[in-house]
């Protein structure tokens with residue numbers, strides 16, 4: 001049957017696969033497959049969301065001004081240079097739509113968040129993957145992948161699905177060597193988990209001064225508001241004005257705006273979430289090493305672990321055996337890391353269950 005023909009680059013797209021949410025036979029599986037917040041979200045954010053239940057007929061503030069001001073104050077930014085998305089995913093799409101033409105190239109690291117390539121290919125561009133070194137972004141390889149056709153580059157720091165990190169000096173070196181007509185997207189989905197490090201910087205000052213940087217952030221991780229789909233970005237006025245032209249009206253819902261303001265103000269919840277991740281990450285990494293698995297250096301709210309030949313089971317076997325015990329982790333076959341599992345830091349009790357299950361699976 002003939003019919004409309006989609007752009008050739010769309011044929012190359014693998015639809016996004018979310019972390020598994022169901023385990024046969026378990027009403028409430030332990031879901032540590034999607035890097036959600038183990039502690040839920042701030043109770044104040046839930047209350048702010050519920051408080052809107054009787055005003056669902058009213059459109060949101062299209063500019064999200066109260067939230068914009070709160071974020072600008074929190075991070076020392078110009079409110080007019082902040083723009084919201086339905087999750088940071090939507091910002092990647094807007095940026096790709098605005099800056100990529102068919103035939104252009106987008107460069108990303110070898111192990112990259114899947115939504116970036118979807119956005120680039122939907123815009124008609126070709127995706128170029130730059131090899132990593134030890135599952136860590138290699139700035140020289142990223143620069144070597146740049147051609148006269150390159151118009152966009154994505155980097156997450158800390159990265160997903162690897163969880164690894166590069167010092168901000170490396171990001172600066174990458175940007176300094178990049179032609180000005182290449183847009184650099186610094187995806188800070190996991191930035192909050194590295195903020196305490198001396199060699200980390202969110203990149204806002206660099207983005208303020210540069211003609212070609214967008215920094216993206218999300219409320220889905222530290223703030224635990226993944227269901228509300230709220231991301232934001234900071235860039236120079238010219239780029240923000242461009243993105244704003246194609247941003248669909250009312251893309252940040254009222255519930256998301258209200259909950260996000262409350263979440264920003266609930267410093268106790270954020271501190272507890274961060275403390276849980278830091279403690280859980282160290283414990284889980286040590287546990288993996290003890291049982292003969294090879295954890296990658298972990299800087300976000302998860303640990304990615306390699307199942308080496310020393311272990312009789314494959315990563316897929318272990319993922320399956322855990323699911324049979326009601327524990328959902330993320331296999332990374334579709335990220336070209338088939339020997340790895342990505343495991344979100346859960347509550348102490350969840351991590352205890354995981355350890356018990358893994359010991360029994362590996363003892364078989």
Ligand SMILES: Cc1ncc(COP(=O)(O)O)c(C=O)c1O
Nearest residue numbers: 087088089113160189218220231
């Ligand atoms: C690197 C990275 N960027 C962005 C996102 C998506 O964030 P959001 O929920 O804001 O769309 C994720 C989600 O897992 C991620 O891992």
